[in-house]
Amino acid sequence: MAEINKKSLEHLADLARLELHEKESDKFLKDLSEILGHFKELETLNTDGVQPMTGGTELRNILREDEILDDRLGPDNVVDSFPEKEGRHLKVPPVF
Amino acid sequence: MTHLHDLTIKKFHEGLLKKEFSAFDITKEFFDYIESKDKEIGAYLNLAKDQALKQAELADIAVAKNEPVSPLAGVPMAIKDNILIEGLPATAASKILENYTAAYDAAVIAKLKSAGAVFLGKTNLDEFAMGSSTENSAFKKTRNPRDLERVPGGSSGGSAAAVAANMAVASLGSDTGGSIRQPASFCGVVGLKPTYGAVSRHGLMAMASSLDQIGPFTKTVEDAAILFRAIAGQDRHDATSAAPPAGKYGEELLSPKLEDIQKMTVGVPSEYFIEGLSPEVSRAVDDAMNALKSLKIQFKPISLPHTKYALSCYYIIMPAEVSANLARFDGIRYSEIGGRKKAKNLLDLYKKTRSQGFGAEVKRRIILGTFVLSSGYYDAYYSKAQKVRRLIKQDFDSAFKEVDVILTPVAPTPPFKFGEKIDDPLAMYLSDIFTIPVNLAGLPAISIPARKEGLPVGFQLIGKPWRESDILGIGQYYEKIFNF
Numbered sequence: 001m002a003e004i005n006k007k008s009l010e011h012l013a014d015l016a017r018l019e020l021h022e023k024e025s026d027k028f029l030k031d032l033s034e035i036l037g038h039f040k041e042l043e044t045l046n047t048d049g050v051q052p053m054t055g056g057t058e059l060r061n062i063l064r065e066d067e068i069l070d071d072r073l074g075p076d077n078v079v080d081s082f083p084e085k086e087g088r089h090l091k092v093p094p095v096f
Numbered sequence: 097m098t099h100l101h102d103l104t105i106k107k108f109h110e111g112l113l114k115k116e117f118s119a120f121d122i123t124k125e126f127f128d129y130i131e132s133k134d135k136e137i138g139a140y141l142n143l144a145k146d147q148a149l150k151q152a153e154l155a156d157i158a159v160a161k162n163e164p165v166s167p168l169a170g171v172p173m174a175i176k177d178n179i180l181i182e183g184l185p186a187t188a189a190s191k192i193l194e195n196y197t198a199a200y201d202a203a204v205i206a207k208l209k210s211a212g213a214v215f216l217g218k219t220n221l222d223e224f225a226m227g228s229s230t231e232n233s234a235f236k237k238t239r240n241p242r243d244l245e246r247v248p249g250g251s252s253g254g255s256a257a258a259v260a261a262n263m264a265v266a267s268l269g270s271d272t273g274g275s276i277r278q279p280a281s282f283c284g285v286v287g288l289k290p291t292y293g294a295v296s297r298h299g300l301m302a303m304a305s306s307l308d309q310i311g312p313f314t315k316t317v318e319d320a321a322i323l324f325r326a327i328a329g330q331d332r333h334d335a336t337s338a339a340p341p342a343g344k345y346g347e348e349l350l351s352p353k354l355e356d357i358q359k360m361t362v363g364v365p366s367e368y369f370i371e372g373l374s375p376e377v378s379r380a381v382d383d384a385m386n387a388l389k390s391l392k393i394q395f396k397p398i399s400l401p402h403t404k405y406a407l408s409c410y411y412i413i414m415p416a417e418v419s420a421n422l423a424r425f426d427g428i429r430y431s432e433i434g435g436r437k438k439a440k441n442l443l444d445l446y447k448k449t450r451s452q453g454f455g456a457e458v459k460r461r462i463i464l465g466t467f468v469l470s471s472g473y474y475d476a477y478y479s480k481a482q483k484v485r486r487l488i489k490q491d492f493d494s495a496f497k498e499v500d501v502i503l504t505p506v507a508p509t510p511p512f513k514f515g516e517k518i519d520d521p522l523a524m525y526l527s528d529i530f531t532i533p534v535n536l537a538g539l540p541a542i543s544i545p546a547r548k549e550g551l552p553v554g555f556q557l558i559g560k561p562w563r564e565s566d567i568l569g570i571g572q573y574y575e576k577i578f579n580f
Contacts, residue, residue: 004467016419016466017426017446018459028460031521035464038522039408042480045487052482053489055336056292056306056538062335069332077182077199083432092428095442 004032100125101262105319108265109167112159119152119159119170123214126172130216130263138238139248139258141177142185143217148172151214158212167322169212174264176255177218178225178301179310181205184215188301189233190223192453196431202299203334204268204310204327211326216264219254223455224422225275225303227251228527231518232457242284242552246511249279252313256283259313266323267313272303273410274507274531276311277543281506281554284545286571287313288320289531291561292538293338295324296331304417305336307410307535317544317571321349324564340562352569357391360566362557363398363499368530374509380546380553381505387577388503388570396499400491405484406533411525412468412481413536419465422458425450460521489537492558501566502558504530506543510551530556540564544571 004012009029013020020028084091100122103111111117127145134140155170175181178188180198182205187193201209208215222232230238230253238253240246241261248257252269256279259267269276271289280287288311295310302308312323330339364385369378389395427436427449434452439445454462468477495502507527517524534541539561543554557567 009463012463012466012470015470016459016462017423017443017450018454018462019447019451020459024456024459027456028463031460032464032467034522035411035525039412039477042405042408042484045402045405045484047480047483047487050483050486052479053486053536054482056535057336057338059293059336059338064332073200081197081199082429083195093436093439093445095439095445 004029004036100129103265104315105167105171105266105322106316108171109169112155112165112170115159119155119214120149122170123148123152123172123216126216126263133261133263136239136244137241137257137261137263138236139219139254139261139263140174140217141187141189141220141235141254144181144184144215147184148214148216151209151212155212155214166211166326168208168326170214171265172214172216173208174216174219174255174258174267175205176221176252176267176269178221178270179205179268180299181215181218184218186218186301187235188224189221189235190453190455190458191234191433192425192449193431194433200299203296203331205299207327207329219252219258219267221254222251223458224301225251225270225272226418226457226461228274228278228524229512229517230254230279231514232455234455237514240283240511243511246513246551247282249282249507249511251275251279253279255313256280256285256287259283259285259315266315266319268310268327269313270300270303270308270310271535272307273414273535274528276313277531277541277554277556278507278528280313280543282511282552284552285313285315286317286320286545287311287543288324288564288568289534289541290324290328290564291540292535293336294328294340294540294562294564296329296334296337298331298333302421304414305421306417307414309535317542317568317575318350320542321568321572324568325349345564348565349568352565352572354391354573357569357573358393360500360570361394361396361498362388362570363396363495363502365398365400365403365495365502365504367400367403368504372508372526373505376510376551377505377508377553381503381555384544384546384555384574385503387574390577391573393570398495398499398502400495400533402484402487402491403533406488406536407525407529409481409484409488410532410536411464412477413485415461415465416469416478417465418461419469422454422462425453427453457521485536488533492533492537492539496560500560500563501570504556504558506530506554506556510553534558540567542567542571544574
């Protein structure tokens with residue numbers, strides 16, 4: 001098991017697309033070490049040969065036709081719920 | 097004159113059919129009452145007066161024409177603000193969604209609308225349903241109606257408080273690790289977390305998709321059965337939803353037979369009656385057991401040996417799913433927040449909006465999830481936790497070969513005070529130790545008030561998958577003797 005230090009925390013924040021200010025990162029470092037410390041109890045538990053439970057359901061292959069099921073989510077609703085728009089066009093900041 | 101405080105779903109329906117009142121008038125009364133009372137409680141984030149009154153009028157018209165109406169027609173309800181209602185704000189109590197308006201109805205909302213239910217407004221929660229006290233809301237504090245100095249529990253604190261303070265007849269919440277049952281216990285109302293897959297998650301903002309379930313808060317167990325039956329069912333928009341093996345939930349939910357209840361054996365797991373359990377909770381749960389024994393229900397001690405690993409298991413799996421699910425909040429879609437215009441490039445835009453838009457607990461969980469999924473640590477944490485999850489599920493599977501239902505406390509303590517745990521995440525996480533295993537195993541469970549006086553305390557009944565009828569059945573007989 002591992003520890004998180006200031007540098008690895010910065011890397012994780014970067015991967016998660018977050019910026020942490022100084023005070024926040026000090027607090028997180030303390031909190032996360034405590035939480036990871038708690039996880040250490042799992043090391044004592046033998047899980048050899050246990051099949052991982054990978055979801056909340058044992059259902060398998062729930063397939064359906066790739067079709068529009070209803071018009072609940074019409075294009076107008078989607079455009080309306082977008083933060084900025086001009087007419088029917090979605091507007092985003094010039095970052096691309 | 098009917099008093100708002102006395103209304104249950106059942107009584108509302110009877111009164112409406114007998115034309116003792118109109119849904120319109122009652123809905124108006126609710127808004128008047130909320131206007132004064134919610135200044136003190138803070139259960140609602142926003143109200144939907146126009147939509148609600150229109151919906152109430154429709155119910156009245158149907159009754160006036162003697163058309164058949166559902167038991168939920170005209171019933172004034174509150175909805176947790178991470179569940180979408182078309183045209184209404186849906187903020188999940190996060191700044192990152194402060195200005196977002198829902199583009200469609202969640203599956204549960206569509207069902208309730210066709211049943212004629214009335215939505216009074218959206219309720220407060222811990223940001224994105226992450227927390228156990230509703231203190232993580234970006235917008236407001238919700239107070240426990242039974243003691244204003246104390247938290248209502250969380251994350252569905254607003255929905256629990258709205259029902260407890262008689263500001264709604266019933267409400268919906270979501271439960272990922274206890275977020276319905278723990279606030280129900282803290283506020284002295286009934287809260288049901290259904291079997292994983294029994295209720296569609298379509299239109300519920302995903303927190304941890306393998307654990308999330310929507311469920312009701314009500315004043316009585318009978319009401320919980322009525323509301324659960326209305327929202328349950330397979331939905332093609334949610335591939336993890338399913339029908340119960342019997343095809344669908346039927347009358348057994350609403351009219352349990354005493355002779356069936358008396359044939360049941362209730363298991364009591366020793367691992368849930370531990371040192372940290374407050375004497376008050378212990379006493380209240382004992383009283384509930386004694387009440388059930390008077391119904392001639394059999395009790396049996398059982399063991400769920402992996403219980404103590406559940407908290408670690410949950411705090412690996414849940415943040416992992418959180419870190420993936422919340423990646424969609426990119427600062428481009430949903431809602432505009434400050435900083436967006438000043439971004440230098442796309443990466444900068446992501447970082448600025450997410451850092452300003454998310455609160456501390458959400459960031460903490462995203463980072464923790466990113467860590468347990470990152471290369472080099474995946475096997476030690478995420479994969480290990482998935483194996484532990486299997487062992488926890490197997491504990492329940494073997495216990496359910498011997499017993500029909502399992503009885504435990506809901507939370508280790510009665511409601512705590514504001515600020516008591518907010519700076520210590522691990523202490524806050526521990527308030528969910530008795531509810532978390534149920535989500536990991538995908539089981540149905542209900543929190544039922546165990547006492548009327550003093551600070552509220554609930555007890556938990558856990559059922560076999562798809563056997564909500566067992567826990568609702570015992571609960572309905574319990575409330576007959578207990579008369580709450």
